[in-house]
Amino acid sequence: MNIYxxxxxxxxxxxxxxxxxxxxxxxxxxxxxxxxxxGMAAAxxxxxxxxxxxxxxxxxxxxxxxxxxxxAMSALIPMTxxxxxxxxxxxxxxxxxxxVGVSEYSLYMAGLNHHELSRGTMxxxxxxxxxxxxxxxxxxxxFGKLQGFIPSRNITYPYQNQSNIAMFxxxxxxxxALTIWPAAQPLFYLMFFVAMALGVLMVIPIGGxxxxxxxxxxxxxxxxxxxxxxxxxxxxxxxxxxxxxxASGFILSVVMSRAMNRSFAxxxxxxxxQGDGTGAAQIGASGAEVRExxxxxxxxxLSSGTxxxxxxxYGMAVAQAQHAVQKMAELLEKEGVEVKYAIHPVAxxxxxxMNVLLAEANVPYDALKxxxxxxxxxxxxxxxxxxxxxxxxxxxxxxxxxxxxxGMPVLNADLAKTCIVLKRSMNPGFAGIENxxxxxxxxxxxxxDAKDTIEKINEALG
Amino acid sequence: xxxxMFLGLYVFVLAAFVGYGTIRGVPPLLHTPLMAFTNAIxxxxxxxxxxxxxxxxxxxxxTLGFIAVxxxxxxxxxxxxxxxxxxxxxxxxxxxxxxxxx
Numbered sequence: 108m109n110i111y112x113x114x115x116x117x118x119x120x121x122x123x124x125x126x127x128x129x130x131x132x133x134x135x136x137x138x139x140x141x142x143x144x145x146g147m148a149a150a151x152x153x154x155x156x157x158x159x160x161x162x163x164x165x166x167x168x169x170x171x172x173x174x175x176x177x178x179a180m181s182a183l184i185p186m187t188x189x190x191x192x193x194x195x196x197x198x199x200x201x202x203x204x205x206x207v208g209v210s211e212y213s214l215y216m217a218g219l220n221h222h223e224l225s226r227g228t229m230x231x232x233x234x235x236x237x238x239x240x241x242x243x244x245x246x247x248x249x250f251g252k253l254q255g256f257i258p259s260r261n262i263t264y265p266y267q268n269q270s271n272i273a274m275f276x277x278x279x280x281x282x283x284a285l286t287i288w289p290a291a292q293p294l295f296y297l298m299f300f301v302a303m304a305l306g307v308l309m310v311i312p313i314g315g316x317x318x319x320x321x322x323x324x325x326x327x328x329x330x331x332x333x334x335x336x337x338x339x340x341x342x343x344x345x346x347x348x349x350x351x352x353x354a355s356g357f358i359l360s361v362v363m364s365r366a367m368n369r370s371f372a373x374x375x376x377x378x379x380x381q382g383d384g385t386g387a388a389q390i391g392a393s394g395a396e397v398r399e400x401x402x403x404x405x406x407x408x409l410s411s412g413t414x415x416x417x418x419x420x421y422g423m424a425v426a427q428a429q430h431a432v433q434k435m436a437e438l439l440e441k442e443g444v445e446v447k448y449a450i451h452p453v454a455x456x457x458x459x460x461m462n463v464l465l466a467e468a469n470v471p472y473d474a475l476k477x478x479x480x481x482x483x484x485x486x487x488x489x490x491x492x493x494x495x496x497x498x499x500x501x502x503x504x505x506x507x508x509x510x511x512x513x514g515m516p517v518l519n520a521d522l523a524k525t526c527i528v529l530k531r532s533m534n535p536g537f538a539g540i541e542n543x544x545x546x547x548x549x550x551x552x553x554x555x556d557a558k559d560t561i562e563k564i565n566e567a568l569g
Numbered sequence: 570x571x572x573x574m575f576l577g578l579y580v581f582v583l584a585a586f587v588g589y590g591t592i593r594g595v596p597p598l599l600h601t602p603l604m605a606f607t608n609a610i611x612x613x614x615x616x617x618x619x620x621x622x623x624x625x626x627x628x629x630x631x632t633l634g635f636i637a638v639x640x641x642x643x644x645x646x647x648x649x650x651x652x653x654x655x656x657x658x659x660x661x662x663x664x665x666x667x668x669x670x671x
Contacts, residue, residue, distance in 0.1 A: 120584075124584075124587060124588075126610070127588065127607070128591050130592075131594040132596070133596075133659045136602065136656045137657070140656065143606065143609065143649070144649050147609070147610070147612070147613070150613060151619070154619045157623075159620055159624040159626075160619070160620060160624055161623065161625050162625055163623060165638075166638055169642070170615075170619075170638055170639075172639055172642075174642050177643040177648070180643070180647045181646075181647045181648075181654060186655075189605075189655075192605075192651065193601075196605075196608045196644050196648060200611050200612065202637070203612075203614045203618055203636075203644070204617075206618070206634070206640075207618050207621055207634070207637050210630040210633040213627065213630055214627065217627055219626040219627060227571055227574040231574070323604075329608070330611050336614050337577065337581075338577050338581075339617075340616075343577070344613060344616065345616055346577055347580060348611060349581075350585040351588040351592075353588070354584075354588030355588060355603060355607040356604075356607070357589070358592050358593055359600060359604065452597055457604065458597070458601060459597060459600030459603070460601060462600070463601045463655055463658070467658050469658075471662035472659045472660065473661055
């Protein structure tokens with residue numbers, strides 16, 4: 108390989124690691140992005156020196172179109188649609204890796220590569236295509252579910268897990284077979300097909316509330332596919348960048364699973380809420396009374412205390428209520444009420460979803476508190492304001508061993524003097540689990556669209 | 570397995586540990602930007618797809634390479650831009666409060 112290309116790849120690898128290091132704090136994060144951008148430019152420049160390249164025509168056209176789409180997407184997409192954007196980009200990443208793998212394989216089969224296809228390279232190519240294909244269709248499914256094309260509830264059928272595991276086993280067996288007989292082309296394409304089918308079938312049973320874990324896992328897979336590309340092409344910068352991506356997705360998956368007190372396996376194969384038919388019962392069914400409050404009551408409760416903790420959930424994203432919430436906090440702070448935000452790790456549809464939304468609405472990030480950081484403060488809070496959150500504030504996770512979410516760390520909203528819950532309707536949350544918080548004596552509910560309600564509260568406050 | 574592949578394994582494992590150690594320090598506040606960011610970085614498959622699209626060894630491989638470059642460049646360009654767009658929004662409580670309002 109060209110020595111200049113090697114140097115550029117090396118520089119790129121170092122810059123990627125420095126870039127990720129930048130993301131460990133909000134102050135240095137943007138500098139980190141710049142490092143990584145320079146790294147990527149270096150890697151691309153190094154690739155342009157590759158001796159196999161005979162024409163830049165296709166590369167430039169394609170990269171031009173891709174960049175235009177990338178610029179348009181990143182400029183136009185609203186922050187509330189970030190989970191969809193991320194899911195879609197995992198799909199692109201998976202597809203790119205898989206196609207490079209298929210292309211390489213076809214060249215080996217046509218005898219157009221410089222050397223014979225070794226077993227090791229075959230294994231790497233197979234792995235790349237397997238994970239790339241799975242990530243591609245799996246991410247498209249996740250995108251469809253987030254976007255609402257596909258019902259976001261968990262779709263189940265008999266022997267679902269068994270058939271998925273069998274399919275995965277089959278794909279791995281084909282991969283092993285290919286390393287023994289690399290020239291068996293039908294097997295290769297069969298594996299690609301099985302991987303893509305598996306991506307669809309694996310994400311179908313997973314419900315909307317579990318999306319943060321799924322998106323993180325797919326992130327990890329996309330990274331592994333990129334790494335495998337590096338093995339197949341014997342290119343270290345690909346291996347390193349893929350490994351970083353894989354590690355990131357892995358860590359996020361672990362964080363998300365832990366925040367739901369569940370294992371990977373349980374998220375992937377557990378189809379939440381199944382076999383708990385009674386859990387989906389309406390709240391009224393338990394016989395407990397729900398107390399409804401008017402907007403005026405809510406405004407009074409909020410402004411009469413000294414400390415309010417806002418607990419946002421996916422409902423805030425759906426209602427696009429983040430700007431109204433920020434406005435409310437400003438009005439309250441003018442009246443001497445301290446406002447903080449309690450961010451549960453799995454609130455929303457992807458890791459960090461709520462933070463991004465509130466940051467967009469100009470909420471300073473030092474007001475955004477993590478679960479461990481703020482949970483002891485609820486006892487001193489006058490009001491816990493629940494904006495479109497449900498399972499993450501369900502006290503049953505602490506008290507009811509029969510609850511499907513028992514053991515999951517939750518926000519201690521129930522300990523606040525008063526709990527105001529903004530809710531669209533009386534339907535249970537995604538997990539279909541009854542929420543005892545809503546019927547507690549110190550809880551009042553305000554029905555209606557969250558954004559609408561808060562805007563009315565703001566009028567009452569202002 | 571060739572010698573290069575074994576070297577690749579060393580690189581992979583070391584990079585994974587570096588990644589694990591570093592990324593564990595990323596605060597939950599920045600988890601969404603982290604995802605967009607690593608996504609842009611994994612657009613490094615651009616490197617592989619560029620060669621596939623530019624080598625013109627067969628129509629099939631050039632076509633696949635073309636699509637792969639398209640996908641990867643969407644991720645690289647879009648990923649970095651959107652990460653930066655998100656990071657720009659994160660601000661500390663400070664005097665800029667009034668000017669932050671549009």
